[in-house]
Amino acid sequence: MDSFTSFRAGGAADYLVVPGSEEELLKVTTIISGFNAPFFVIGKGTNLLVRDGGFRGIMIHIGERFSDISADGETIEAGAGALVSELADAAFKASLGGLEFAAGIPGSVGGAVFMNAGAFGGEIKDSFIKADVIFTEAEKDREASVRTMKLEEMDFSYRHSSLRENGGLVIRAVMKLKRADRDEIKALMRDYAQRRIEKQPLNMPSAGSFFKRPEGDYAGRLISEAGLKGLKVGGAQVSELHAGFIVNRGGATAADITGLMDQVRETVSSRFGVLLEPEVRIIGEV
Ligand SMILES: Cc1cc2nc3c(=O)[nH]c(=O)nc-3n(C[C@H](O)[C@H](O)[C@H](O)COP(=O)(O)OP(=O)(O)OC[C@H]3O[C@@H](n4cnc5c(N)ncnc54)[C@H](O)[C@@H]3O)c2cc1C
Incomplete structure (x- = not known):
């Protein structure tokens, strides 16, 4: 998995699945749970280390095919495979403030929701409204199902969400932001980027x-x-x-x-x- 993780280190996974659509993702998760096979979801792999002996199971990579972003009024919806930086940029373009902190986080939206990613005093949970999440049932012939998880169900805390316990797989998330001046948004993003360049x-x-x-x-x-x-x-x-x-x-x-x-x-x-x-x-x- 060295080529899938930002550490550029680590062993192989037995299988890697890269679904091309939500339909394929649902099929794949249904098959996997039918076999009760171990699996792990990977986004950009920027918070992940796979030990050298590798992962005995199936890696499901949520990538570009899940990267649509659309803004509507003060809400913005992003596919789990979109980059957090792309989400922050889309918010900026729509004159929506509240995600400036996220501009320099190199992960995916799915990974950021799972981790409740944060920086400079901001966290995903501050603007999170809901996410569509796939839950697999470890029983044969039960189809994987999509549920909309609201903020109350996410149990967000410092670098934690309920997905860690319930194994849910994020397909897309909706965030609510605030109208803001584009120059101010840009200035904050620049300041945070500068601080990262100097300190990281x-x-x-x-x-x-x-x-x-x-x-x-x-x-x-x-x-x-x-x-x-x-x-x-x-x-x-x-x-x-x-x-x-x-x-x-x-x-x-x-x-x-x-x-x-x-x-x-x-x-x-x-x-x-x-x-x-x-x-x-x-x-x-x-
Ligand atoms: C240079 C650098 C700077 C960073 N700065 C920050 C920072 O300021 N703040 C911060 O919080 N983090 C930071 N990170 C860590 C990382 O970018 C974040 O945690 C990011 O949110 C992880 O997203 P990812 O897509 O890379 O997740 P991955 O590494 O692929 O996965 C991380 C976890 O999320 C789960 N996951 C991934 N996608 C999904 C999905 N669709 N559904 C369910 N679960 C999923 C995985 O199963 C795994 O448990 C930094 C990393 C680097 C390399």
Whole structure:
């Protein structure tokens, strides 16, 4: 999956399915659940690490075929495969404010809903209205079905949604935004982009902030204070620019990355008594 993940590392999946339409997606999910086969949904793979032994099951890639975006008044609907940056851009073009924070997040809309992605004080949940979600039933002959999930059902919290527990697969989401001045929207987007360029190692493969923010602190600050900036395991390194990022300096295996993760967690835990939790989803076999 190295070519499907922004870490550019990791093992293979047994099968990769790239549905071309909602109908195909429903067929595929119905077949998969009929066999009770393990599957995993992947968007842009910017928050995902597949261990080197690979994933025993079926990867369903939600990509370009699900990338329609349309604005209507103050609401905007986006397919799960659209890029979050495209969504932010469409909002800007429609003079709708509220998604400026998302312009520099490299993932898909589906991944951003699943993760309740956020930055600069904003989160997906702030403008989320509803999403069409496929649920599979692990029983033979039961068709996968689409349900509309409203905000109350999503149980959004910091980098979490109820999709993590219920296994729902997002097809599209609807957001409600506010009319805003285009120049102001653009200025905010520029400011956030500039801050990313200055503070994040955008020239090297990574999955963004590797760890969740611990209560009342920042993972990057703790890692940096523990003297771990620049620490390497194989091709993986704690970024010199932003200690919260683990980067692939070239040729890193998933084991390099998780080995480095373990060292960082152990050191930060023994120095500060804080156990860092990965934000990146780690799946597959060692
Ligand atoms: C340089 C860089 C900067 C980043 N900055 C930020 C940031 O500022 N804020 C932030 O929150 N994140 C950030 N990220 C992480 C990442 O971009 C977000 O978490 C993004 O929302 C993940 O989307 P994705 O499509 O890449 O998801 P993937 O990595 O493909 O998947 C992540 C999770 O979402 C699930 N998923 C994906 N698509 C769907 C779907 N259609 N339905 C159901 N579940 C789905 C997957 O099963 C998986 O569990 C950054 C990453 C990088 C590389």
